[in-house]
Amino acid sequence: MTRYSALSVFRHALSGNRTWGRAWRDPDPKPYYDVVIVGGGGHGLATAYYLAKEHGITNVAIVEKGWLGGGNTGRNTTIVRSNYMMPGNTMFYERSMQLWENLSQDLNYNVMISQRGQYNLCHSPGQMDAARRRGNIMRANGIDAELFDRAEVQRRLPYLDYSEKARFPIHGAIYQSRAGTARHDAVAWGFARGADRHGVDILQRREVTGYLFDGGKIVGVQTNRGDIRAGKVALCVAGHSGHLTQMAGLRLPIETHCLQAFVTEPYKPLVDTVISFGAAHFYVSQSDKGGLVLGGDLDMYNSYAQRGGLPVVEHTLASAKALMPCVSRLKLLRHWAGVMDMSMDGSPFITRTPVEGLYLNGGWNYGGFKATPASGWCFAWTIAKDEPHEDNAEFTLDRFERGYQIDEKGVGPQTNAH
């Protein structure tokens, strides 16, 4: 496999770019793998990559029912940040941020990480106090955070609504300068290529429909195209976590909800950062092609449908206009939805399960894209060593029975409230 470099781009250009090899193979499955990973999104691919790279476990397959990156990995709004304040979350997301910062070099694949900074706006004195507290916790953990007052936010983001008529007055913002965006497809492709280079088999268009059991232990998967035996089975199926654990007799503290995203027609450079509204669930950034990328709230009812309803379209666009009146005449170009694994405390799981042979990575809520590298890194560790790394030690299923929920928002056990 060729290493990508300026020289290789130049050399292939000379031959009209007809000589590039494929970036990963499309192999037939072997009858047995040490680890079968279910789900070829960012998390599954990253898990395979780090299993091979960090732990030398290369007899691994990724089984994906559709195409790689076709789930939430290819549907998200690509915001990357590490501004978490609950013990258990803080250092996990910071590990992820640090992996992002060197990911293109590590993978030899440009994931287009752009640390353009992220503002979380505050619209009341109470929100400013909460932001100050969050910022202090971040800084105490060595993570960058700055608090800006209204005047400074207005200087930096002059196009927001600071008028007397603004529905939600802006009091200030908490800012993380290392936050930003990455190219979602490139993340899937980069990890796929990296895993494949280490010998991992990526098996697409193959749906897991059940498990092979030996006594109470899971020893493989059934798929719509034949059985595959495995030493360990690792789930990275996001919104389908409940469906796949149910086949193993396990109920999870997860419900599946649909989340939409929107892109406007291309526009001249306007938003050179990421802005999150503090008054409603809304955020905006601008893609390299010029489209404003908008995100909003869940549709609120459980859904596996991968398509959203119109009330949320209206709510999101109303939020956009309340925050940035200048966008009112932009047209939407596309919108779509993904199915989210919303957990009861809003935090994820990277853990062994009560079923022997079955490992779970899920419960990512709105925010699993930013977690992709650390999620793969920690899940690989957990699978290889049969115990968690300290950075995912709290992401267990039994935290609910122990009373150690990681509820970043403090809203209690209601999945659509996080």
Added chain:
Amino acid sequence: MIRINCPVCGLRNETEFTYGADATVSRPAMDENEMKPWLDYVFNRTNPRGWHKEYWHHVQGCRQWLVLERNTLTHEIGACELAREVTE
């Protein structure tokens, strides 16, 4: 837009309602001392891909709590009853 057939008000837009929760979980008896039934009640969900029984509140209408059957994969709407008339 989902339209819900409220037994009191008839077919109304989803925006008049607030989604409540999974209607298949029920609270253990108050003298239940085992941890597991409480854990299942508060946190664990079947989360089906298909038909789901769920609470909705017709908050902008008759203000009744309803139990609706809805397909989570197709968004198809099934039977809808007043929650207080649903017996286990």
